[in-house]
Amino acid sequence: KAGVTQTPRYLIKTRGQQVTLSCSPISGHRSVSWYQQTPGQGLQFLFEYFSETQRNKGNFPGRFSGRQFSNSRSEMNVSTLELGDSALYLCASSPGQALRYGYTFGSGTRLTVV
Amino acid sequence: AQTVTQSQPEMSVQEAETVTLSCTYDTSESNYYLFWYKQPPSRQMILVIRQEAYKQQNATENRFSVNFQKAAKSFSLKISDSQLGDTAMYFCAFMNPGGGGSQGNLIFGKGTKLSVKP
Numbered sequence: 015k016a017g018v019t020q021t022p023r024y025l026i027k028t029r030g031q032q033v034t035l036s037c038s039p040i041s042g043h044r045s046v047s048w049y050q051q052t053p054g055q056g057l058q059f060l061f062e063y064f065s066e067t068q069r070n071k072g073n074f075p076g077r078f079s080g081r082q083f084s085n086s087r088s089e090m091n092v093s094t095l096e097l098g099d100s101a102l103y104l105c106a107s108s109p110g111q112a113l114r115y116g117y118t119f120g121s122g123t124r125l126t127v128v
Numbered sequence: 129a130q131t132v133t134q135s136q137p138e139m140s141v142q143e144a145e146t147v148t149l150s151c152t153y154d155t156s157e158s159n160y161y162l163f164w165y166k167q168p169p170s171r172q173m174i175l176v177i178r179q180e181a182y183k184q185q186n187a188t189e190n191r192f193s194v195n196f197q198k199a200a201k202s203f204s205l206k207i208s209d210s211q212l213g214d215t216a217m218y219f220c221a222f223m224n225p226g227g228g229g230s231q232g233n234l235i236f237g238k239g240t241k242l243s244v245k246p
Contacts, residue, residue, distance in 0.1 A: 047233065057219065057236040070233050102171060106234075116163045116223070117234065119173035 016041065018120035020105050026126045032093040035123045039086050039107030045069075046088040047117060048080060051102040060103075063088055092125075100127045130155045132222050134237035141210045142245055148195075149205045149240045151220030158182075161223040162196070162203045163234070168216040176218070179203065210244045217241050 019038040027033050039046050047070075048060040059072040063082035080090040086107075092099055102124050106117035131154045141147035153162070164176040179187045179196050187194050191211075195204045207214055220237040 045232070049234075056238045057234075059233040059235070062232060072233065104173060106173070116161070116175050116178055116221075118175070119165075121170060121172040124171075 018105055018107050018118055020103075020120035020123050022123060023121065024124045024126075026128060027095050029095055029097060029127055031095050032091060033095060033125060034089050034091045035103055035105075035125070037088045037090075037105030037107075037120060039088070039105075040118055043107035043109055043118075044086055045108045045117075046082055046086060047106045047108075048088070048090050049104045049106065050074075051104060051122070052100075057104070060090065095127045097127050099125065101125060130157075130222055130224060130235050132220055132235050132237040134218075134220055134240050136240045137238070138241045138243070140243040140245055141207075143210055143212060145210055146206060146208045147210055147242065149207075149218050149220075149242065151203045151205070151237055153201050153203065153220070153222050155201070155222065155224070157224050159225065161225060162194075163221040163223065164192070164194070164203075164205045165219045165221060165236075166214075166216045167219065167239075168213075173219070177205065207242075212244050212246060215242060215244045 021036045045064045047062040051057045062070040066082045077093045082088045102122045104122045106119045108117045133152045160181045162179045165173045166176050167173050177189045177192050191208045193206045217239045219239045221234040
């Protein structure tokens with residue numbers, strides 16, 4: 015069974031640009047969550063999608079957005095990039111109804127903003 | 129708001145020995161889930177063990193076990209017979225399964241960097 019796949023693995027962008035990250039969940043998983051990981055702030059929740067609807071959102075500015083497609087694949091977009099957006103972005107999936115099982119994470123996309 | 133605290137930024141242990149990582153959390157909820165995740169240099173977060181708050185029995189997964197003290201809001205991870213492959217960052221995480229805006233998202237501690245020495 016394939017795991018959670020995130021593309022690309024690495025990305026370098028210039029301040030002011032926008033970026034789109036992709037996540038393919040485990041087959042059958044309907045919930046996809048995104049987390050930002052930085053050395054200073056640690057792991058912070060961005061948002062969660064379930065059946066194409068945003069079900070939960072963390073405390074991030076509106077420059078951070080996401081969506082989920084009918085096949086459960088998800089994308090997150092960051093517009094007007096700032097240097098502080100440099101981070102590891104992790105995607106996680108779960109069956110959606112069985113929260114007690116936690117989430118399965120991908121290997122992340124390392125975004126560097128220069 | 130729920131918070132998770134890991135008071136040990138770094139720890140080291142000799143191969144084959146036992147080590148315990150500490151985690152405390154703060155919540156007013158009575159029903160929740162707790163997790164330990166491992167993040168090796170490959171960056172992928174790997175679920176090590178989970179605990180449901182309404183279960184009094186401590187969870188065990190092979191060499192990994194937890195000491196869950198609900199009243200004290202403590203959730204420590206014990207790794208027995210430590211192996212070189214256990215070297216990684218370990219994150220304690222809390223999940224509130226209830227309704228409202230925080231449903232289902234994980235709240236992580238800052239992590240403990242564990243080094244297993246040969």
